[in-house]
Amino acid sequence: MRILHVLDHSLPAHSGYTFRTRAILKAQAARGWEVAGLSSCRQPDPTGAAEEMVDGLRFFRTAPCPPSPSPIREWREIEALARRLDQVIDQWQPDQLHAHSPVLTALAAMRIARRRKLPLVYEIRAFWEDAAVGNGTDREGSARYRATRMLETYAAKRADAVAVICEGLRADLVARGVDPGKIVVSPNGVDLSLFGDPPPADQALAESLGLAEAEVVGFVGSFYDYEGLDDLIAAMPALIAARPRAKLLLVGGGPMERALHAQATASPVADRIVFVGRVPHQEVERYYGLIDLLAYPRKAMRLTELVTPLKPLEAMAQRRLVAASDVGGHRELIEHNVTGTLFPPDDPPALAAALAALLADRGGWDRRRADARAFVERDRDWASNIARYAPVYGRLTGKTL
Template sequence: MRILHVLDHSIPLHSGYTFRTRAILRQQQLLGWETFQLTGPKQGPSSGDCEQVDGLAFYRSGPARGLKARLPVLRQVAIIDALEERLLRLARELQPDILHAHSPALNALAALRVGKRLGIPVVYEIRAFWEDAAVDHGTSSAGGLRYRATRALETYALRQVDAATTICEGLRDDIAARGIAANKVTVIPNAVDIEDFTVGCARDEALAAQLGLCGKRVLGFIGSFYGYEGLHVLLEAMPAMLRLAPDLRLLLVGGGAQEQALRAQAAALGIAEQVIFTGRVPHSEVQRYYDLVDILVYPRIKMRLTDLVTPLKPLEAMAQGRLLVASDVGGHRELIEDGRTGILFTAGDAGALAAQVLALLATPERWPALRAAGRRFVEDERNWGASVARYRAVYGNARKGGAQ
């Protein structure tokens, strides 16, 4: 089977989106399928029409051009047009059996145009509702014109494609509420490559010394600093935790739109010396930072995006046998069983976060069972082999003309 994936962006950019893509492609190739992958204009500058990254070949679209690309309202149309043109040429050359478009809807619309012209079935994968992410980023308002237009495009694409997938039950329920047939949408959950994660790696004492963490108990967050991640809640909880656990330190690895605000908040709270910002680190170095952390904290705030979407980071933590404390948003509750595979606290409540972290630190006898249960969960239910195998039925239904 030959699958041509249509993507918003890919590695070498780092995000949950690009890491999920990489895992899917590798697993599909292990199944004996031929995969080809094209990114849209939003990928940004690249070294050419086709770029080799981490053993995978990504075709690039180049930027959207012309007057429409310079006008805010028409820019999205220009992106679809540019992607359609590149995809049409590529599909004619590669002759895939399936066009597999991934969020956002712009990719699905371009794939639908090409699929219709060439008679190729289209599968659309919703990884998040981008209108909700735009609200968090401040580029759209909930229920506003842009929000409603984006949502309408998603719904239109879902109605037109031959089959659809999504990453979790929360998103599937929302899709079904739009009147999309339940048998048209398959959940392909986020997962991990168990072989990529080792339990019980030794602490890098040289790195600990460099960061001032020798002899300290460490809370950590490793990822992108988006507003919805709720890192401001974690900082707000730190003074209360430090009063009872003065040896505690917070390690924040990564960067993003909220970094400067978080640095300013730490200074205003008088905890700048107890919070270590590393900036972004190379992917090959991330494990060294994980190995310094005693408890990983995921304090996502409650909103549509976090209630509907399951993140990858808690799964990666469980795969390493890590202790984790997370807010009780819907996306976390779908992954974490409170008290068995991790600890949940009331989203947005800094006091509740502090109480749960301190309680966990005070009961080390609980740690082995929590670590083992988390590891078993990803081994048994959230491995990429089992997850990606679900595409076989999806592609089969699409080639037969979609769900009836």
């Protein structure tokens, strides 16, 4: 069984998208399936190679596309990916195509799949129109938003099968008229082989950041508006009033970085908020080791209600305490007061109160950590989650898996 994954981008780029892709391909390879990926011309930092091995995985590449204004740029990207896919099919002879959002990959793969008589699974990790709103590049209800939504619905209706990462996306597609019988939920998961017992805190690093004696609330990830980090910074004065040793550690960067720095500088507790910027992937674990409590204060909006994030699962796999806003994507991952804490979104005082209560309940930390890790092992380990694809592939290819 040969499965070709058609991707926006892949390793060696680091993102939640590439880490999910890596986990899927590794787990499928461990089942004895032959897998490869084809990245689009959006691949960051292209080497110019037509094919690469990264972390033991085979990736075919599409040559970069020349700059163009939207929507000409997107249609050129679709054309380039379709041409390259045709070449890779001749070379590698896959049995199954598996395109991963955004919808551009599905539109490119759909055209070739029909002509080459290959089955196509379209996997939606987030609706492209909602991701654009969340990233601040579009607004809900605009002409571009409506056009993108139509394309997503078109692709989902015409793919042979659709995989989604959560129930929120599944329900939305059914409401759009997509046949529920062709939708499979393949939830976000983690490769537990990468997460053993967390290492001890790096005391030298803690001291260098002024965190040696602190109760550390932290966030590690990209600084997008929808992540709600402005609410987290706004909650810090009240949190420190309740927990005088509390400090906030922010690791990462992104579109909101400058605004968040300005907000923190103006805060009456500016000296308790520590930014370290982006750090190399191999160094991230050292910073996780300094954090007592991971906070995920996502704002309430379509994107966060429909889509489950990956970061809380990774934190739970590492036996970290997790607190998150009570939005749909988080509710699919976290059971309140069992595997984590949920607090009202867009409400800094409520956020501060929830964090203070959790920091005060040190006696319950070990139980929560164990319950969270057990949930990931039981329900969100890619080694077992990957079995959800098998009946879909088997039905579409006619092969016994």
